[in-house]
């Protein structure tokens with residue numbers, strides 16, 4: 001079947017694995033590509049396979065251990081029925097063909113149908129000092145614990161906002177790390193106001209309350225409604241400064257907490273670069289304040305044969321990712337004219353959609369309770385680095401904007417090189433857009449969407465060379 005219809009899934013997280021399971025049950029053998037060495041994606045990330053790693057699933061995944069185990073087992077059972085390509089990065093996508101690299105070797109993977117289940121990454125907003133050694137993203141701090149069994153420092157502060165803030169703090173303290181404080185830029189009142197919506201997923205809501213209560217019971221300082229003033233240090237982090245974000249914020253006393261590492265994050269942002277390179281249409285989503293690929297309820301993008309599922313289509317969490325992966329696979333089967341499998345827990349397309357709708361309601365509560373701060377962009381000092389790959393500071397961006405040279409993000413990129421480096425805007429793109437919006441007084445959706453370019457992540461130069469040594473760099477990227 002696969003020879004006739006090459007079906008490819010990018011991502012072996014909850015969405016990609018459930019999509020693969022559904023396709024296999026219908027008699028299709030998909031290619032499943034993931035840059036990680038082991039399947040599971042972010043939430044169910046597995047530690048290295050070597051015997052030296054001692055932490056159990058219960059320790060690694062806590063309340064989610066059963067779900068993690070179910071997803072891991074599903075993938076293990078699928079292995080004989082799929083073409084699984086771990087440690088393989090998809091760095092480009094065009095005209096029904098993916099560009100991949102594995103162990104420095106390039107391969108082009110044609111497809112007739114593609115499910116993009118590429119997940120999310122941390123939403124990063126800069127704070128003075130954020131480029132110091134010892135500052136990690138919140139997700140990075142969690143990856144260190146899950147995949148390496150280590151903490152990011154001896155005295156850690158976790159700062160920013162979002163559910164991951166409290167979860168990572170809980171996981172760190174449980175693992176024996178010293179968490180000096182949790183600093184949330186959102187007020188408790190926002191979280192209380194969102195409670196009627198959050199209660200629509202009672203067990204998830206209860207877990208959130210439990211983490212905070214548990215942290216306080218274990219003596220962890222939890223400060224809410226703060227403005228992060230800066231991270232201190234010369235060769236590495238020595239402390240973090242913050243103050244209360246109330247109306248009289250300018251006069252508020254600055255408080256300092258000594259620490260040697262900071263985990264910083266403001267929620268998650270979907271990884272949409274492959275969908276962009278594939279040519280999918282996008283729209284601005286007011287709820288999550290970012291651009292998302294257009295999709296129907298089943299996960300069909302604007303391009304025939306290309307589907308988006310899981311956090312990569314819009315952050316909604318792991319349960320939603322599993323459901324969306326299945327739903328996208330059913331849509332793909334419909335489009336191929338293949339009958340739905342009968343024996344997958346009896347869950348049909350309509351049931352999947354109903355459950356996804358319920359989670360979407362919960363998501364509105366999460367976005368309201370943990371909105372990323374916009375106000376501090378006004379106060380970002382001119383000498384603060386915004387784009388660390390290309391070393392572009394806030395002052396350079398401001399000058400360019402105030403001179404009237406850039407009112408659109410891709411113009412700002414062309415003029416300053418912001419977002420053109422190794423991270424391709426994944427770390428700095430949001431900050432640049434927020435700054436552009438604040439400086440021009442235009443809403444986020446009116447300052448444009450950062451266009452993706454291949455390669456979306458750093459790759460060795462060799463796979464980009466054809467046999468004759470001519471660089472296969474896409475035409476539009478050559479003059480940048």
Ligand SMILES: Cc1cc2nc3c(=O)[nH]c(=O)nc-3n(C[C@H](O)[C@H](O)[C@H](O)COP(=O)(O)OP(=O)(O)OC[C@H]3O[C@@H](n4cnc5c(N)ncnc54)[C@H](O)[C@@H]3O)c2cc1C
Pocket residue numbers: 010011012013014015016033034035036040041042043044088089090091117118119120121122138139140142143164167268271274309310311312316317318319321
């Ligand atoms: C760092 C981090 C930590 C998180 N921790 C938690 C948590 O503890 N609890 C929780 O409830 N939620 C957590 N989340 C959110 C949670 O991960 C997601 O809701 C859930 O995993 C989404 O599943 P998914 O299948 O859509 O994506 P993911 O689980 O993110 O899986 C996506 C997969 O796609 C692969 N991929 C992406 N791009 C490419 C590419 N170009 N080439 C090849 N492979 C690619 C990635 O390697 C990854 O394995 C976390 C998110 C992040 C970013």
